Amino acid sequence: MRILNPQITQILTDTESHPPRAWEERGLVAGSTHPVARGRAVDFQRSKGYGYALFRGEEVIMRQPLVAGNWKMNGSVGSVRELLAGIKAGIGDIDKCEVAVCPPYVFIPQAQAELAGTPIPWGGQNLSTETSGAFTGEVAASMLLDFGCTYVIVGHSERRTLYGEGDALVAKKFAVARAAGLKPILCVGETLDEREKGVTEDVVARQLDAVIKLEGVRALADGVIAYEPVWAIGTGKTATPELAQEVHAFIRKRITDQDAEVAKKVRIQYGGSMKPDNAAELMAKPDIDGGLIGGASLKAKDFLGICKAANDSI
Ligand code: PGA
Numbered sequence: 051m052r053i054l055n056p057q058i059t060q061i062l063t064d065t066e067s068h069p070p071r072a073w074e075e076r077g078l079v080a081g082s083t084h085p086v087a088r089g090r091a092v093d094f095q096r097s098k099g100y101g102y103a104l105f106r107g108e109e110v111i112m113r114q115p116l117v118a119g120n121w122k123m124n125g126s127v128g129s130v131r132e133l134l135a136g137i138k139a140g141i142g143d144i145d146k147c148e149v150a151v152c153p154p155y156v157f158i159p160q161a162q163a164e165l166a167g168t169p170i171p172w173g174g175q176n177l178s179t180e181t182s183g184a185f186t187g188e189v190a191a192s193m194l195l196d197f198g199c200t201y202v203i204v205g206h207s208e209r210r211t212l213y214g215e216g217d218a219l220v221a222k223k224f225a226v227a228r229a230a231g232l233k234p235i236l237c238v239g240e241t242l243d244e245r246e247k248g249v250t251e252d253v254v255a256r257q258l259d260a261v262i263k264l265e266g267v268r269a270l271a272d273g274v275i276a277y278e279p280v281w282a283i284g285t286g287k288t289a290t291p292e293l294a295q296e297v298h299a300f301i302r303k304r305i306t307d308q309d310a311e312v313a314k315k316v317r318i319q320y321g322g323s324m325k326p327d328n329a330a331e332l333m334a335k336p337d338i339d340g341g342l343i344g345g346a347s348l349k350a351k352d353f354l355g356i357c358k359a360a361n362d363s364i
Pocket of ligand 1: 286
């Protein structure tokens with residue numbers, strides 16, 4: 051077989067390490083026109099979050115799961131040191147999933163120092179839309195970059211509900227982060243009230259479309275999407291894997307309708323009470339590409355358990 055795409059790093063067969071059901075679940079059945087594969091030992095283009103492979107002679111895109119810890123407003127110099135040491139000690143087993151942490155701003159320099167030389171990137175939980183000036187309490191994209199950040203969360207539901215961040219502002223933050231060379235993690239998700247009213251898809255579409263309208267659909271490939279049903283955040287109520295997959299598939303379809311290539315590349319994380327014991331079944335879903343983890347990211351053992359589940363899902 052002649053490989054035309056120089057980025058193809060792995061040739062998959064339908065028998066390689068996966069039982070046929072797993073392939074089927076991932077849409078890799080024969081004749082599938084838009085297969086998206088996950089496979090072992092693919093040398094993902096780390097900075098991009100996806101890799102190419104050949105499956106049954108067809109070129110497929112494989113997304114690399116991303117598990118990111120959103121520490122929110124938690125931690126101290128001592129606890130951050132302990133948590134990062136714990137994560138570093140266990141990261142050796144996690145060779146396929148990308149693992150990142152988003153500490154509060156003041157701990158970013160500490161994360162940078164303690165994560166130097168590891169494969170673990172770090173990021174901010176928010177950023178300003180301004181570049182500099184009289185904006186008391188704000189932090190600019192360039193400052194996050196100065197401290198080596200790769201990622202930045204934008205539009206987390208706590209920012210949307212507690213600090214009144216609307217779709218337009220979140221889209222602007224996405225744009226500013228992207229322009230600066232940071233990878234925005236765009237959070238979308240419905241409240242309990244919205245779910246009960248049956249408007250989940252409308253809400254998620256509106257949040258997504260705000261970014262697409264401002265930046266164009268291709269911009270999404272420079273970031274990550276996190277679907278976080280608000281009713282599942284910090285409540286112990288996890289969306290069932292089926293329910294989560296439904297919304298993830300909706301998001302991907304909406305992107306596919308505008309640009310199929312972008313849709314195949316963009317990672318969509320799930321967030322909301324993900325724990326080591328529910329991570330594997332969530333990660334097994336074809337459109338769930340990792341997780342944005344709050345509470346469980348504050349304990350190295352729990353966080354690593356989730357990372358391991360993501361790692362084993364590909
Ligand atoms: P949780 O938070 O894991 O504590 O539910 C997730 C998030 O808010 O990103």
